[in-house]
Amino acid sequence: MRGPSIAQIVLVIAALATVPLLTASNVVLNFLIVALLIALVGQGWNVLGGYGGQYSFGHAAFFGTGAYVNAILQMRYGVNAWMAFALGIAGGALVGAAIGALSFRSGLKGSYFALVTLAFAEVLRILASVAPITGAGVGILITLDLRAQAFQFQGRAPFYWIVLALVAVSLVIVRLIEQSRFGAWLVAVRENEDAAKAVGVDTARVKLAAMTISAAITAAGGAFYAQYFLFIDSSIAYGPWISVEALLAPIVGGVGTVFGPLLGAVVVKTLGELTKLITGDAPGLDLVIYGGLLVLIIAFAPRGIAGLLADLRLRFARLRSSALERAHG
């Protein structure tokens, strides 16, 4: 399968890594941190939705679990922040595996799968809004402790590099999946599940593995969110907003491509910020733009921005070759 080489990924990440050296602006860094966070969460969705064709409407379930496991372990059990972060990822993966095992064993796909993931996220949201351990309606505040051991930093630059590193890892993982036999199985499931099964692909297991990886990546985003903002509650962690952003980023950027979620997250977040700049603090307007963008992309560019760019390059190449022919002819 064609895609960027590891060297290209390293190049992009290295270029992005220089940003904090060029600017100390908190506004810029904060914007990029949030965009990268969404890219990470979206990359998680992309593994299952983009490559596997299983559209989840409830990735909040994994995001929220990553966030809550991280925060609860630190605040209630005094676990080291880095350890709690890692366990948050594991927790998200576990929830992903559990939901995946239940849904795929029952043969859910398409609308049913979207619905059931949505329902699981809502169940978790309601549970988190009443259970004492999650701080119920109040939420959890992670105590300020600006030391590197506590995964907290004075400035924004370290957070930026950490989330960038997480995005880099996710890019490499997805690229490796793309090249692997597992990736080929996954795409086969997306393109025609019955045919994949007929040639001997264990489709249920492939989907389950994809969902576990997907959930782990998204949970990393959730755990990072808790660490960066130091506060979560049930409507942030398990709220529908994150399920929507998780699928919006890859679909806008280019579904089932390595760089799609990153590209999409930057575009989506830029549009959101521009709306806020133009209209001031208007509640809901940025989401109106997101929803409209989702419809427009599907209507006019189903392969996302990456697809548009590829088409453009193709047209350009054709134009040039015909110009060359004319020049020589």
Place this chain on the structure above:
Amino acid sequence: MLSPVILVPAVLNGLLTGAVYGLVALGLTLIYGVLHIINFAHGALLTAAMFGAFFAHRLIGLDPYLAAVVLTPLFFALGYCLQRFVIGPAAHGVDRNILLVTLGLAVVIENVLLYAFGADTRTLNLDYAFNVVDLGIAFLAVPRVIGFGIVLAVALVLWLILTLTDTGKAIRAVAKEKLGAELSGIDVAHIYAVTFGLGTACLAIAACLLIPTYYVNPHVGNAFVLVAFTIVVLGGMGSVTGALIGGLFIGVVESLSGLYLGESLGQIGIFVMFILVVLFRPSGLFGERA
């Protein structure tokens, strides 16, 4: 604990609420039965209709039951146009895309309402909102009893449309065998849009029945739509009677679990039930096809 003095009113009130749930689910199941898509914009459209009914009363003093007469055709037209000019063309006939397009529409509608009216929760103060009928064993709110009656009437009308009219027959033909219907000269795009319009029109009626006793805010539809999904799955996707019976059943379940578990955990009862039904009996309790 199971004193009939508490239990009977809870069950009766559950049935009354369940009837409106049934109507919301009816719209959803109709759309699913014909277009084979889950309309994620259903909740947002219900919210829009509730705002419509609210402002019809607030601005021009139109009683919600009269507003239904205006809103129903209006929402039929809205649903028709959405399917004909937005969802249909945008989705390129791919199921996955339809899911996303309706989700996008839901996000747009909900947040336009949020932008326009703010997050405030509003209620209408109608002088008959608190009238009750005394059944001896339970008091029932008059608007909800009227609502129950209207839901049954709407279901009957819908059934008559589907069985007696040419359009209704075309709808059923498309639901059964799309290609065959197309080959015999039925304009499938038109029938899809009509069905979507009918489903949306159900929401306008449901909104007018809800508004006298319920509140409205930009997110109010979400609560109903997940319940409606549950009902639709429970009743069997695409089954009209299933939607009604499922609605009544869920209304009672919600009322009882609210009674024993408290408000917020009572909601969980519905989701857990939904998940269990989807996982173990996706064809629904009354469904024909898997």
